[in-house]
Amino acid sequence: MKCLKCGRETFESRNAEAIELDNGCLLVIRNIPCYKCTECDDILYTGDVVEQIEQIIAAAKNLTQQLMVVDFTTAA
Numbered sequence: 001m002k003c004l005k006c007g008r009e010t011f012e013s014r015n016a017e018a019i020e021l022d023n024g025c026l027l028v029i030r031n032i033p034c035y036k037c038t039e040c041d042d043i044l045y046t047g048d049v050v051e052q053i054e055q056i057i058a059a060a061k062n063l064t065q066q067l068m069v070v071d072f073t074t075a076a
């Protein structure tokens with residue numbers, strides 16, 4: 001997979017994302033599998049991973065906690 005920004009090679013890595021939900025909750029997802037650019041550090045997710053992140057967000061919206069931290073490898 002090539003970087004969308006600069007076209008350089010990417011390598012497999014893990015990333016954490018903090019997502020603010022419409023209900024005011026801050027969701028932190030750790031250990032998300034991603035591709036990282038060797039040049040500009042841009043992060044790429046595959047379609048599958050984006051879909052799984054959306055599912056985790058949808059599930060998190062049903063909870064009322066202000067702050068939530070999940071591990072991608074166990075929540076997906």
Ligand SMILES: [Zn+2]
Nearest residue numbers: 003006037040
């Ligand atoms: Zn790049």
